[in-house]
Amino acid sequence: xNWLLGSKxxxxxxxxxxxxxxxxxxxxxxxxxxxxxxxxxxxDQAPVQNSATGHPHYLPARGPNEAKARNQQxxxxxxxxxxxxxxxxxxxxxxxxxxxxxxxxxxxxxxxSFLGGTVVRNAVHHAIYMLPNGVCPVASxxxxxEGFLSDLSISTHIHITDQYVGTTDNNRYPVGQRAFVSFEPxxxxxxxxxxxxxxxxxxxxxxxxxxxxxxxxxxxxxxxLPQGTDVCFTTSxxxxxxPDNLPAFFFCAWHNSTDFADIGHVLYTVxxxxxxxxxxxxxxxxxxxxxxxxxxxxxxxxxxTITDPDVSQAASGWFQKLNVQIFGYEIADECQTLxxxxxxxxxxxxxxxxxxxxxxRKYAVQTEYNNAQHACTMAP
Amino acid sequence: MKIDCLxxxxxxxxxxxxxxxxxxxxxxxAQAAPEALVSVRLTEADHKAVQGAVTGYLHAVAVKGPNGxxxxxxxxxxxxxxxxxxxxxxxxxxxxxxxxxGDVSYLGGALIASAQQHIIYLLPNGSCPVQTCxxxxxxxxxxxxxxxxxxxxxxxxxxxxxNRYPLGKSASxxxxxxxxxxxxxxxxxxxxxxxxxxxxxxxxGQTGYGHLYHILLPQGADVCTDTTYSLxxxxxxxxxWFFCGYHASVDFADIGHVVYAVxxYQDVSTPTVFTLKxxxxxxxxxxxxxxxxxxxxxxxxxxxxxxxxxxxxxxWVNVIDLDFFGTEINxxxxxxxxxxxxxxxxxxxxxxxxxxxxxVGLRSYGLLPIYDNSHHACTIGPSSGG
Numbered sequence: 034x035n036w037l038l039g040s041k042x043x044x045x046x047x048x049x050x051x052x053x054x055x056x057x058x059x060x061x062x063x064x065x066x067x068x069x070x071x072x073x074x075x076x077d078q079a080p081v082q083n084s085a086t087g088h089p090h091y092l093p094a095r096g097p098n099e100a101k102a103r104n105q106q107x108x109x110x111x112x113x114x115x116x117x118x119x120x121x122x123x124x125x126x127x128x129x130x131x132x133x134x135x136x137x138x139x140x141x142x143x144x145x146s147f148l149g150g151t152v153v154r155n156a157v158h159h160a161i162y163m164l165p166n167g168v169c170p171v172a173s174x175x176x177x178x179e180g181f182l183s184d185l186s187i188s189t190h191i192h193i194t195d196q197y198v199g200t201t202d203n204n205r206y207p208v209g210q211r212a213f214v215s216f217e218p219x220x221x222x223x224x225x226x227x228x229x230x231x232x233x234x235x236x237x238x239x240x241x242x243x244x245x246x247x248x249x250x251x252x253x254x255x256x257x258l259p260q261g262t263d264v265c266f267t268t269s270x271x272x273x274x275x276p277d278n279l280p281a282f283f284f285c286a287w288h289n290s291t292d293f294a295d296i297g298h299v300l301y302t303v304x305x306x307x308x309x310x311x312x313x314x315x316x317x318x319x320x321x322x323x324x325x326x327x328x329x330x331x332x333x334x335x336x337x338t339i340t341d342p343d344v345s346q347a348a349s350g351w352f353q354k355l356n357v358q359i360f361g362y363e364i365a366d367e368c369q370t371l372x373x374x375x376x377x378x379x380x381x382x383x384x385x386x387x388x389x390x391x392x393x394r395k396y397a398v399q400t401e402y403n404n405a406q407h408a409c410t411m412a413p
Numbered sequence: 414m415k416i417d418c419l420x421x422x423x424x425x426x427x428x429x430x431x432x433x434x435x436x437x438x439x440x441x442x443a444q445a446a447p448e449a450l451v452s453v454r455l456t457e458a459d460h461k462a463v464q465g466a467v468t469g470y471l472h473a474v475a476v477k478g479p480n481g482x483x484x485x486x487x488x489x490x491x492x493x494x495x496x497x498x499x500x501x502x503x504x505x506x507x508x509x510x511x512x513x514x515g516d517v518s519y520l521g522g523a524l525i526a527s528a529q530q531h532i533i534y535l536l537p538n539g540s541c542p543v544q545t546c547x548x549x550x551x552x553x554x555x556x557x558x559x560x561x562x563x564x565x566x567x568x569x570x571x572x573x574x575x576n577r578y579p580l581g582k583s584a585s586x587x588x589x590x591x592x593x594x595x596x597x598x599x600x601x602x603x604x605x606x607x608x609x610x611x612x613x614x615x616x617x618g619q620t621g622y623g624h625l626y627h628i629l630l631p632q633g634a635d636v637c638t639d640t641t642y643s644l645x646x647x648x649x650x651x652x653x654w655f656f657c658g659y660h661a662s663v664d665f666a667d668i669g670h671v672v673y674a675v676x677x678y679q680d681v682s683t684p685t686v687f688t689l690k691x692x693x694x695x696x697x698x699x700x701x702x703x704x705x706x707x708x709x710x711x712x713x714x715x716x717x718x719x720x721x722x723x724x725x726x727x728x729w730v731n732v733i734d735l736d737f738f739g740t741e742i743n744x745x746x747x748x749x750x751x752x753x754x755x756x757x758x759x760x761x762x763x764x765x766x767x768x769x770x771x772x773v774g775l776r777s778y779g780l781l782p783i784y785d786n787s788h789h790a791c792t793i794g795p796s797s798g799g
Contacts, residue, residue, distance in 0.1 A: 103735075138769060140782060140791040142515045142745045143736075357747040359736040367514050369735040377732075387510070400512060407789060409512040 065162075065171050068211040071244045077236040084239075084291045089231060089266060090344040090363060091287035092333055094274070094312045095371070095382060102283040110352070110361020141407035142356050143367045145197070145340075150349040152198045153250050153300070153339040157209035158182045161241055161256045167215035169259045175306075176324025178257060178331055183208045184391040185332065189412045193401045196413065197340045197351045197364070206339070209252070212241045220262050222278035228263030228270060231289070231303070238301045239293055248296045253338055255331065260306040274305040276312060285313035288334045290343050300342050302334040316372055316383040318397030325397045329386055332398040333365040340364045367402040368409035387411050452539075452585045453616055459608040462615070466607060467664045470726035471638060472741060473656035474715055513789035514734040515745045519569075522727030525622050525672070525720065526572035529581030530554050533613050533628045539587035541631045547678075548706025550629060553713055555580045556773040561794040562714075565783050568795070569722045569729045569742070578717065581624065584613045592634045594650035600635035600642055603675070607663050610673045618668075625720050626673040627713060636677055646694075648681040657694035658712050660719045662726075672724045674716035679708035696768045700779025707779040711768065714780045715743035742784040746791035769793045 088109055093102035160179050162171060171177070185191050186206040195201045214237055219226045238254045245252075258264060258274075265273035265281070273281040288302040307313045307326035314326040341350035341363045353362040370385030386397040389411050400409035532550055534543060543550070557563055558578040567573045586609050591598045610626045630636060630646075637645035638659065645653040660674035682693035700707040722729040723741045731737040737745055748767045768779035771793040782791035 138782075138793060139788060140746065140748065140769075141789070142748075142784065142791050355748045356745070358740060358744060362736055367734070367736055368512070370512075370733060371735060402514070406511060407513070409514055411510070 065211075065213075068213055069244065070213055070215075071240055073214060073237060073240045077240045078232070080239045080293050080295055081232045081235045084235060084293045086231070086235065086289060086291040087344050089287040089289040090337060090341070091284035092313075092330060092366075094282055094285045094309075095384070096282065096312050097279060098283045105283075107360050107362075141404075143353065143359065143402060144355075144404050144407060145351040145364060145367075145402060146354045147197070147351050148349045148354070150343055151250055152350045153206075153253070153342050154198045154200045155202065155205035156251050156253050156300070156339070157207055157247070158186075158335075159210045159212065159241065159245070159247070159252060159254050160208070161212045161214060161237060161254055163237070163256065163258050163262065164213055164215050165218035165259055165262070167213075174259050175257050176320060176327045178255070178304075178327055179208045179211065181324075181328040181331060181396060182206070182255075182335070184394055184396065185335065188389055188391045190389040190398075190401075192413045193403050193410065194336065194339050194364075196403075196405050206253075206335070209247070210241075210245055214241075218262065220264075222263055222270075222273075222275050222281065224277075228265045228273055228275060229258070230264065230268055230270075231266050232268075234264065234301065234303050235291055238291075238299055239296065242293075242299050243296050248293075248299050250298065250300065250342060252300065253335070254299065254301040255334070256301060256303045257327075258303070258305040260308075262305065264303060264305055276309045282312065285309075286330045286334055288338045288342075288344070300338055302331075302338060304331055304334065311380055311382050314383060315386050315397060316374065316381075318386060319388065319395040320397070325386070328396055329384060329398045332396075333369075336365045336401050337363040364402045365399065368400045370399070451582060452587070453612050455586060455608055455612050459612045459615075460604075462611045462665050462667055463604050463607045465666045466611075468603070468607070469662040469664060469670075470724075471603065471659055471661040472719060472723065472726065473638065473644075473659040474712070474719075474744070474747075512733070515731065515737055515784055515791075516733060516786050516789060517569075517722075517729040517731045517740075517742055517745075517784065518733055519729050520727040520732070522723075522725050523622055524570045524722060524728050525625070525724055526570045527574065527577035528623050528625050528672075528721070529619065530558070530578055530625045530627065530717065531581045531613065531619065532583040533609055533626055534583070534585040535609065535628065535630050535634065536585050536587050537590035537631055537634070539585075546631050547629055547709045548702060550627070550709055550713055551580055551583060553710040553778065554578075554627075554717070556776060556778070557714060557717065560771060560773045562771045562780075562783075563717075564795045565742075565785055565792060566718060566721050568785075568787050578625070578721070581619065582617065586612070588634075590633065592636075594635055594642075594645075594647050594653065596649075600637050600645055600647060601630070602636070602640055602642075603638050603661065604640070606636065606673065606675045610663075610671055611665055611668065614665075614671050615668050620665075620668045620671050622670065622672060622724060624672070625717065626671065627716060628673060628675045629709070630675070630677040632678040632681075634677065636675060646677040648694075658716060660716050660724075662724050672720050674720060676709070676712045676716055679712050680705040693766070696766050696779055696781070700768055701770065701777035702779070707768065710778050711766070711780045714778075714783075718743045718783050743781075745784040746782045748781070748791075 091106065093099050093106065187204045191206060220229050222228060234256050237256060241254060242248045263273055263275040271281055272283050274284055275282045285307060286302065286304050290298060290300050292298050307330045308323045313330065314322060315329045318325040341352050343349045351364060353359045353367065359367065372383045372385040373379050384399060387400050388395055388397050400411050403410040403413065405413065558576050563578060564573065592601050594600060606628050609628055614620045635645055635647040643653055644655050646656055647654045657679060658674065658676040662670060662672045664670050679694045682695050695704055695708045696711050698704055719741050729742060731740045766781055769782050770777050770779055782793050785792040785795065787795065
């Protein structure tokens, strides 16, 4: 757990603040209200080493590596699926279900298929904020992600998922706990510091989930990283979120699930700082470019976690498994658009957005794929 | 003739001009030419014409397999990005409300409202009976031109007349086989294909957007789009096997613009037992005319729709969706189940494109559907929706 420790200290310096207890950490941000600080120690790496994790499903960053990132995602999904289908008993159901007849005369090329796995009918969101030296006010560092998730849960927009998860209940994805994790910055390529890894993110999620006693498909953890913090999938540090190191910069965010031996299945997303020009951000919108960029990618990962929590496996949730061009893509991937205010591929470029409103509050996010309409929409 | 052949071969070895290896043999002795099929021979002028030509666009149809699944992202979208950037118009992809991710957009370039279609058969040592080697490509193109299916293109090209893509004269060119990786022979390249089409087009004077050329390769002949032989049709060499065919356009200094498609042998799958490396260009089994014929027909169909609606890469292309970015109407409907189970053997296979059936009179064909903006869906004809 070296990333959580300063070069001068090899003991746990990190705390996670969860729930309704009073701030206990010296660096607690009182402006962000209540929460629980939980200390993360090197011992928290052990559960990660013993966990079983699938391949993360990531949102490719715009830019020079975008095509390679998309290509790799498609190929990875193909291999995940075929590996799984070839080696498990569930393959037969997938096979028989998909070969029963030739295609009808009209086929919608982006419709998602269900592979019989688990979907998230209802769940509680938990925000985990990673604070450099214990300080990074949520409003100025990210916007208002929990406010967005709360409104998303009571919006019409979220009901696009009804058809996929089999329920129409309102407000079934409310916000639960808030957690703060302090770390010693920078974890940044350009400053000679190693980025975080997925194992680090899992250690944090494990600690918070353990302390809360909340795991399984009913809980979704979102880990927010502040500006200037890089994160890679592995310690090879070659496939990363790293705006300061473009050769390694491939994605903006990801979602995944993992099985810990002690606390079981956990769903999580990792949300680095999104207001990155020509890579992850959206155009300035109703809540300002920082908050809108955070919200749009958070929305993307949330919809995907709900409908395909275990990421494009043979016995998984909803994803694209028929169309060769977009194999493995999920509900949000299929509706990504681009927006160049000054002309095609002329900087600046943004992810495209549409808007939805909740009680007069307006949000700019991308649309989601709606099988019922065979289209990308903001409402069911 | 043999001397010419040897000269060409020697020249090819010295200059690495792969096209020159396509030695010309006596066509009459090889096989009886079908009606309207003329035999031609490549000349040095064809190779020189290629060297001075400007290839405007090349659009590949991805193989169904691990190399092909990511081809769109790495190969197809790149040229479209530059075209879109050059166009400099319609800067916003933001659309309010409902948006169909497969819809294609018009980038302002040439479209082909009517044209004659020509087939150029490449014959190994001058012999490869069309029916045995490919099926009935000329019959298919004739039927396609008279079908309801072809009217799916009406909405894109702004025409609705019947039979506006009829079959014209076809040709054959002999070459020295094998042009195959596994037999230590260099594959064809796109330059070779351009030399072939230049030869035929120059001889007939049939150039421009009014003529579409389909170059059909026989079984066992590989072709690469690059001179490093890394991006290829090569069922015998899986590492380089990325596509099943492609269409392109080229500007020759002497005869002008030519639109063509390169269509290798399509009834190929490797291997047949389930494996991650399984790849294919073939359509599913039990189609009306058999797998070989319908696989050939399907590639003819996809190439035709691609050339009609996007001959130069700036016609109708998907530029509104990141996932489909750069794809044409013939790309977006490549459906394939990842796993098929062979009922007889119990083995898992992963080797077919799924097709739909369309009919012309009493004849039926098994083809992949084509993307139809008006239905926001893949269809086999403008009136087949519902």
